Amino acid sequence: xxxxxxxxxxxxxxxxxxxxxxxxxxxxxxxxxxxxxxxxxxxxxxxxxxxxxxxxxxxxxxxxxxxxxxxxxxxxxxxxxxxxxxxxxxxxxxxxxxxxxxxxxxxxxxxxxxxxxxxxxxxxxxxxxxxxxxxxxxxx
Amino acid sequence: xxxxxxxxxxxxxxxxxxxxxxxxxxxxxxxxxxxxxxxxxxxxxxxxxxxxxxxxxxxxxxxxxxxxxxxxxxxxxxxxxxxxxxxxxxxxxxxxxxxxxxxxxxxxxxxxxxxxxxxxxxxxxxxxxxxxxxxxxxxxxxxxxxxxxxxxxxxxxxxxxxxxxxxxxxxxxxxxxxxxxxxxxxxxxxxxxxxxxxxxxxxxxxxxxxxxxxxxxxxxxxxxxxxxxxxxxxxxxxxxxxxxxxxxxxxxxxxxxxxxxxxxxxxxxxxxxxxxxxx
Numbered sequence: 526x527x528x529x530x531x532x533x534x535x536x537x538x539x540x541x542x543x544x545x546x547x548x549x550x551x552x553x554x555x556x557x558x559x560x561x562x563x564x565x566x567x568x569x570x571x572x573x574x575x576x577x578x579x580x581x582x583x584x585x586x587x588x589x590x591x592x593x594x595x596x597x598x599x600x601x602x603x604x605x606x607x608x609x610x611x612x613x614x615x616x617x618x619x620x621x622x623x624x625x626x627x628x629x630x631x632x633x634x635x636x637x638x639x640x641x642x643x644x645x646x647x648x649x650x651x652x653x654x655x656x657x658x659x660x661x662x663x664x665x
Numbered sequence: 666x667x668x669x670x671x672x673x674x675x676x677x678x679x680x681x682x683x684x685x686x687x688x689x690x691x692x693x694x695x696x697x698x699x700x701x702x703x704x705x706x707x708x709x710x711x712x713x714x715x716x717x718x719x720x721x722x723x724x725x726x727x728x729x730x731x732x733x734x735x736x737x738x739x740x741x742x743x744x745x746x747x748x749x750x751x752x753x754x755x756x757x758x759x760x761x762x763x764x765x766x767x768x769x770x771x772x773x774x775x776x777x778x779x780x781x782x783x784x785x786x787x788x789x790x791x792x793x794x795x796x797x798x799x800x801x802x803x804x805x806x807x808x809x810x811x812x813x814x815x816x817x818x819x820x821x822x823x824x825x826x827x828x829x830x831x832x833x834x835x836x837x838x839x840x841x842x843x844x845x846x847x848x849x850x851x852x853x854x855x856x857x858x859x860x861x862x863x864x865x866x867x868x869x870x871x872x873x874x875x876x877x878x879x880x881x882x883x884x885x886x887x888x889x890x891x892x893x894x895x896x897x898x899x900x901x902x903x904x905x906x907x908x909x910x911x912x913x914x915x916x917x918x919x920x921x922x923x924x925x926x927x928x929x930x931x932x933x934x935x936x937x938x939x940x941x942x943x944x
Contacts, residue, residue, distance in 0.1 A: 548702070555703065603697050605697045643715050
């Protein structure tokens with residue numbers, strides 16, 4: 526399979542890391558996760574509230590030149606979710622719609638993420654990718 | 666009216682005063698385990714409900730011997746006062762406290778308000794991970810009087826003993842087979858255990874600062890649903906984390922003597938062949 530170049534680099538990096546290094550990388554990603562740009566705040570505010578305040582993940586995609594840019598809003602109280610989401614945004618921002626929608630859902634397997642996070646989190650991560658693909662189609 | 670067992674609760678100020686007390690161990694237990702690395706209460710240790718407290722193979726908790734190793738690695742002796750706090754209104758703090766009690770650790774407390782209140786008060790969070798000398802911790806035989814297994818639930822059903830479903834209303838009604846936004850922790854069937862009353866866990870907590878509601882409010886809440894002190898009560902949710910909060914409230918804030926947490930909860934019952942379900 527061929528992955529976008531940036532994402533392939535991240536996959537390769539994670540594949541070579543120990544469990545502790547993976548956790549450190551996820552923490553670094555979580556801490557540097559960008560805030561949602563001001564221009565999306567109104568749309569964000571109109572999102573349906575999530576019962577029980579579970580990690581509400583807001584995803585929006587926009588077309589910039591010929592690539593897709595994703596913007597996500599994830600609370601600071603959910604660093605694992607932010608760290609995993611950053612793998613996707615760092616790896617996919619700027620890619621073409623075709624590159625994004627043709628990505629295999631099991632691309633993450635070589636990363637051995639289950640060493641660092643629970644299977645439930647990984648399932649959530651796959652869910653986020655599916656959601657990002659849908660947003661990209663709408664934007665593209 | 667005060668809480669029945671107020672000694673099981675401390676406030677953030679008490680914790681701030683006791684971070685370096687050698688007889689006290691502060692332990693963070695979160696739904697999102699990376700929160701600890703981002704910043705925690707000075708000198709606090711961490712347990713992760715999944716990697717520290719669960720058996721590596723079976724769906725069960727660590728064994729008694731494994732628990733002794735966990736306690737030792739946290740520098741906890743049999744006499745240490747262990748104070749738990751965490752995210753999500755202390756769900757997993759209560760879960761960890763419940764497991765410590767399961768293995769016989771008596772001296773346990775919850776920091777009222779958890780991480781949320783500590784952060785709201787702009788109290789310090791640090792990244793330094795403390796190391797503690799190991800101890801010769803001795804756990805007791807597991808205390809099954811606070812833990813319900815599926816057979817206990819079948820017996821409670823037959824005897825028409827009260828069951829408290831603490832999940833969100835849509836999980837109780839069966840519209841959702843999982844918690845909102847947690848599609849991966851589902852069950853093949855939706856609904857609730859027949860006869861269970863719905864008292865979502867969040868009704869026991871003040872939304873503004875994650876502290877517990879007053880004794881009067883809690884008493885009114887559970888009595889209005891006919892959950893009384895002299896009943897044998899089983900609380901359940903999805904995997905037993907939210908219901909351990911309700912267990913803590915019933916057992917220590919209201920002082921009900923016979924309360925069990927069913928940690929198999931809906932991810933067991935909703936997948937169990939031949940188990941009765943109501944919608």
